[in-house]
Amino acid sequence: MSDVYVLGIDMMKFGRFPSMTVPELGARAALMALDDAGLTIMQMESMYCANLGQANGMVGQRILREIGQTGIPVVNCANACASGATAFREAWMSIKAGLFDLVLAVGVEQMGRGLLGGGGSNGISTEGLLGSGTMPAVFAEAGMEHSRKYGTSLEQFAKVSVKNHHHSTMNPKAMYQYETPLDTVMNAEMIAYPNTKLMCSVNVDGAAAAVLGSERKARELGLSRAVRVRASALTSDEWQERDLVMPDINTCTRSAAKKSYEMAGVGPRDLDLVELHDCFATAEILHYENLGLCRDGEGGKMIDAGDTVLGGRIPVNVSGGLLSKGHPLGATGIANIYEVSMHLRGEAGKRQVDGARMGLAHVFGLGSACAIHILERVTQ
Amino acid sequence: MSEKRATTGPLPVVPFLKVPDDGEAYLEGCLCTRCDAIFLGQRSVCSKCGARDQMETRRLSNEGTLYTYSIVHRSFPGVAVPYVSAIVDLEGGGTVKGNLIDVDPNPTKLAFGMPVRVTYKDALGRKDCDGNSYLSYFFQPRSQSPRGSR
Numbered sequence: 001m002s003d004v005y006v007l008g009i010d011m012m013k014f015g016r017f018p019s020m021t022v023p024e025l026g027a028r029a030a031l032m033a034l035d036d037a038g039l040t041i042m043q044m045e046s047m048y049c050a051n052l053g054q055a056n057g058m059v060g061q062r063i064l065r066e067i068g069q070t071g072i073p074v075v076n077c078a079n080a081c082a083s084g085a086t087a088f089r090e091a092w093m094s095i096k097a098g099l100f101d102l103v104l105a106v107g108v109e110q111m112g113r114g115l116l117g118g119g120g121s122n123g124i125s126t127e128g129l130l131g132s133g134t135m136p137a138v139f140a141e142a143g144m145e146h147s148r149k150y151g152t153s154l155e156q157f158a159k160v161s162v163k164n165h166h167h168s169t170m171n172p173k174a175m176y177q178y179e180t181p182l183d184t185v186m187n188a189e190m191i192a193y194p195n196t197k198l199m200c201s202v203n204v205d206g207a208a209a210a211v212l213g214s215e216r217k218a219r220e221l222g223l224s225r226a227v228r229v230r231a232s233a234l235t236s237d238e239w240q241e242r243d244l245v246m247p248d249i250n251t252c253t254r255s256a257a258k259k260s261y262e263m264a265g266v267g268p269r270d271l272d273l274v275e276l277h278d279c280f281a282t283a284e285i286l287h288y289e290n291l292g293l294c295r296d297g298e299g300g301k302m303i304d305a306g307d308t309v310l311g312g313r314i315p316v317n318v319s320g321g322l323l324s325k326g327h328p329l330g331a332t333g334i335a336n337i338y339e340v341s342m343h344l345r346g347e348a349g350k351r352q353v354d355g356a357r358m359g360l361a362h363v364f365g366l367g368s369a370c371a372i373h374i375l376e377r378v379t380q
Numbered sequence: 381m382s383e384k385r386a387t388t389g390p391l392p393v394v395p396f397l398k399v400p401d402d403g404e405a406y407l408e409g410c411l412c413t414r415c416d417a418i419f420l421g422q423r424s425v426c427s428k429c430g431a432r433d434q435m436e437t438r439r440l441s442n443e444g445t446l447y448t449y450s451i452v453h454r455s456f457p458g459v460a461v462p463y464v465s466a467i468v469d470l471e472g473g474g475t476v477k478g479n480l481i482d483v484d485p486n487p488t489k490l491a492f493g494m495p496v497r498v499t500y501k502d503a504l505g506r507k508d509c510d511g512n513s514y515l516s517y518f519f520q521p522r523s524q525s526p527r528g529s530r
Contacts, residue, residue: 115455123393128461129393130393130516132452137465141467142448144492147492148492154487189454191452192451193451194487239428
């Protein structure tokens with residue numbers, strides 16, 4: 001079966017854009033991706049659009065009303081924080097199925113401020129009564145499970161945030177571009193132990209988009225900047241003993257990693273960079289192990305050794321990650337693929353991973369959905 | 381759960397908290413007799429093995445151990461902080477999430493695997509829009525039982 005290629009991809013600088021509508025944000029990213037591909041909306045045969053805040057609001061069609069109503073099929077995707085990657089994967093599947101040669105995938109979100117999660121019951125609110133359903137606490141509990149097993153410390157979790165904020169100083173499209181030393185991270189306001197405020201991802205507005213093409217179309221248009229999609233995997237949460245009260249962020253990432261490595265015929269050692277779902281600093285260390293970047297129990301050691309910093313053995317979240325680049329839920333999955341693609345094309349500027357040939361983009365949506373894509377530079 | 385009713389007593393905060401007319405409150409679960417998976421509350425289909433109508437009701441233990449936790453310092457307006465959000469494995473099966481009370485909310489005072497007891501009290505004075513009060517469950521530290529914990 002022939003491969004699918006990313007022919008154009010781009011993202012807006014993440015930030016706060018209260019004067020723009022969701023379709024306007026999505027339209028901007030869609031036009032940027034089309035420009036990057038040297039194509040127009042008139043050539044797109046289908047569109048997949050990811051958004052959560054207006055999941056019943058036909059956001060994809062409203063984007064086309066901004067940039068070109070060509071009557072193509074539009075599918076709107078909501079899959080928690082994996083929505084963007086799900087839209088990308090649906091586009092990939094439609095080309096794999098032989099239905100289309102050129103497909104547009106867009107992810108867009110406009111976020112409020114403050115805590116996500118919690119509440120949501122009939123009768124009385126159970127937040128702070130039956131524990132916490134806020135996202136910082138849920139991911140803190142997952143991190144503390146790792147501490148329980150392996151003795152992972154607050155300091156090790158905090159180092160993730162130091163690293164990712166450092167990376168974002170080299171990314172002009174990140175929400176924040178400043179260093180956060182270890183004591184600053186550890187002494188920031190405690191939100192949900194062990195996650196301090198600087199260990200929580202930033203709520204921002206943003207959009208990212210990609211143009212995917214069939215092998216035939218890619219060859220016709222020229223492969224000089226194309227990126228090959230070597231694997232796409234999507235999983236939901238398998239039954240786990242505690243998962244009715246404690247979402248399991250590990251198992252579905254592990255199964256998606258296994259499937260994607262098998263599909264690509266590669267292993268973690270073949271990767272030059274990884275963008276993974278650091279919605280909270282605690283999550284990143286868990287995902288080192290879930291993605292096979294190190295052995296189980298060695299995630300803490302990995303951050304201590306500097307293995308995942310730019311220049312290290314396997315750089316992780318050189319974009320700044322969700323912690324510093326920002327996390328507009330529906331856009332995140334495509335933004336991660338954008339970051340990996342930039343490195344594979346050698347266009348990542350100051351944060352370029354030298355000689356990057358293959359990279360992995362991972363997102364995890366609580367509830368749960370995990371999507372992984374493995375991307376490869378096209379050798380001419 | 382937001383049901384209008386006579387003021388005969390507090391409502392259970394979750395459906396799996398049972399308050400018999402003539403007895404003490406307890407947590408209820410069900411066991412899949414085909415694969416031994418335990419769930420909170422009642423259901424007819426097992427999400428582990430897919431078996432249908434193989435569930436048996438189980439009264440869950442009031443004793444358990446702390447599996448994992450977070451100490452919540454920032455919550456929604458009106459929620460008292462800090463507090464310990466705890467995930468507790470009950471003896472004999474079942475895992476429940478709730479507040480761990482009567483303990484200093486400090487990581488040095490909390491130990492993974494520490495023995496806890498399920499206790500039943502008013503839901504921090506919270507009432508629904510019909511003025512009903514609620515009975516909730518909490519976890520309290522307990523001394524190590526002679527049988528030991530898991």
